[in-house]
Amino acid sequence: MTTPRSTSETAPPGCPAHASAPTAERLYGAEFAADPMASYTRLRARGSLAPVEIAPGVHAWLVTGYDRALEVLRSPERFSKDPRRWRALADGTVPPDSPVVPMMMYRPNALWTDGQEHSRLRGAITDSLGRVDPDALRGYVEQIADTLIDRIGPEGRADLLSEYAAVLPLLVFNRLFGCPPDIGDKLVEGMSGIFDADADSEKANAVLTEGVAELVALKRREPGPDVSSWLMAHPARLTDEEMMHQLVVLMGAGTEPQQNLICNGLRLLLSDDRFAGDLAGGSMPVDDAIDEVLWTDPPLANYAIHYPLRDMEIEGNLVYEGTPLLISLAAANTGTGLSGDRRAGNRAHLAWSAGPHTCPAKGPARLIAAAALEKLLDRLPDIELAVPAADLRWRPGPFHRALVSLPVRFPPIRALLPDRVR
Template sequence: MNPPNPSDAPAAGAAVSRCPVAHGGPDGVTRLYGEGAAGDPYAIYERLRAEHGPVAPVLLEGDVPAWLVLGYRENRRVLENPRQFTRDSRVWRNWKEGRVEETSPLIQMVGWRPDCVSQEGEPHRRLRGAVADNLQAVAGRGIRRHITHFANKQIDAFASDGHADLVSQYAEYLPMLVLTRVFGLAESEGRQLAVSSVHVVKGGEEALVHNDRIVKILGELAERKREEPGSDFATGLIEHHAGLDEKEILNHLRLVLIAAHTTTSNLLARVLELVLTRPSRMAGLVSGQLNVSAVVEEVMWNTPPLVVCPGRFATTGLELGGKQVKEGDFLVLGLAAGNLDPEIRSGAAADLQGNKAHLAFSAGVHECPGQGVGQAIIETAVDVLLHRLHGLRLATDPDDLTSTASSWEARLDRLPVEFTPHHP
């Protein structure tokens, strides 16, 4: 793996943001949302870095103020010090003082829930242990067999056409189809859950409606698994020795489903984009001289599935990156900006081959526990695709690829390809 310097970023994609994410708010503070914003997220992060340094004031949906952490070292400090920067949003000053509505789309992402993401200390260890144990159990139950099954099923639908859009016909739904099998859900519910998960992360007026749909389906699943247990993730949470109550089970089903699908589908699309826009990556994978895991690491450095991670809350007043952060302030983690921080991406530090110290999975005690499952989905999905589709090539100019950005992510819109048609 040999990612380019920050001036070349985003490396995994030539995609340009079609729906930019920032424009001026009150007092000229940058908004990280909105259809009327100008510029792509990576350009915005670099402008903010030039203007403010490693920590910048921004506005989130509803013009809610927050600090965007841009520096790699500053991101690490926040992520690895839960006593100073907690994930428990009940200390959030704007929330406590009633300046954030319960119906705000932000609440779907940062509101307190009885899950491991919202907890610290012993409650966090207890709940995270239940999630991690069951994800490990799932990964050991032939998950690659399920991935291969659904990957082939998706490819069968377009193999005889000789062309496809690998976003809408492959990456967008494949992870959720695997998760339906892992959770013990019906395959028919996969597409609806995939759409709703993306809308929850995207935010906007529909986020609450889609969240309610997800909770309803997962609530019915939990009830069913209490009566008819199986060898699935839902049953594992119900029967875990940590003794999760009904609300804890439902909220962890929601957490894992949304986080696993949205990040994995986005990352899979970006990996396929890199393979199709960089001939050396395609040649290396086909010849066996390059592992899919190396390509995945390259993408996670340059275009991570979440460009901004919500969020942390300051437990005390302190200085961070030259800014005075007050107790109860909201901080969001610029994972993409941190990975491209010039301090770690210039000179000798720019050689990242084999370096897994990226921020794509967050860091510290809240680092993503589902990395193994996501990696398995992506690696298997890419392997199956390259073996099934001969003569696979991009069907448009790389410069014509576009992305749609929200506060938290930049999703590839489409990835049109051509290949030699064949009947499955």
């Protein structure tokens, strides 16, 4: 596949509209990871969508306008979620070992299907997640958080990413989905690898596949009061392959983005004067911080991939059928012009997507993040960043907004409970 083309490329020679192809903005590498907003600013200057390169030789359109994003997200009659329509992958222009393929390839799950099949698979997910008791979920999170804080508390310093935010969602997932720790370790290794642009994506995908296959086989033998077993028993009658792929999409939503939401929220609370003052005064504005992160630093910054069902012209750009359109949830949100005080309590952001594919787990995801933040700030009220916020580094990759680490320091505390969580 070539770089997405505009009408100027297809105009006859001599026509005033004839011009060179627009340069595709790179959404990968250290420069983009360090300052994605600079890229979004340049892209928005071109209109509500622009050509991008999301990995070497992998081209797409990025939707940066809020209204245009809603148009794509809410128009399944014009834009499909099915990656089998991705022409450049089908014809070999994009090789199967490209680092972005595991995050974009077809899987028979609710994320990558349309119409009745999407409704059937999504119904199984929403019904099964609907059986989770929010009070019990909060209790799980608080218990796990206490155990993790007990581990780091006596040290007086920690990397909150590797020792808290990355561990807590995995342990919550294991509890909710009836997943033993050995399988959970495989799942998180595989899932982290397919998000990370610098990892061996094929190997990571193989590890992930192995882990979910083991979990499905276990739940067939030993069903229990957990989301995996409820999915299995749902009237949708999911096959083992469908079970595996629903678990992959739920794992994908429930671990890596969840850790990013927790970490990005903590970074904001510990570095932004708008929140630091409230913390010093004893109030923990966690809900406001989560809203701010979902507006300005959403855990999935560029995703919600769609494929045009036919060639179409958008703002003078000829967008070909089967070309990926990524929604820049971050650029669309920050391009609305809403100031920080107008964002507080406003949940019209696109961090959970919109339309038929709105995230079905946004309630539990927000609850987990809020409980994790509240418990940490309650137990470690004098916590502070161990390095200047400007020195924090971000992981490269076109899809996520993820810190490399989050070093903090605090007055040491004693453990409250025996360590019983694994």
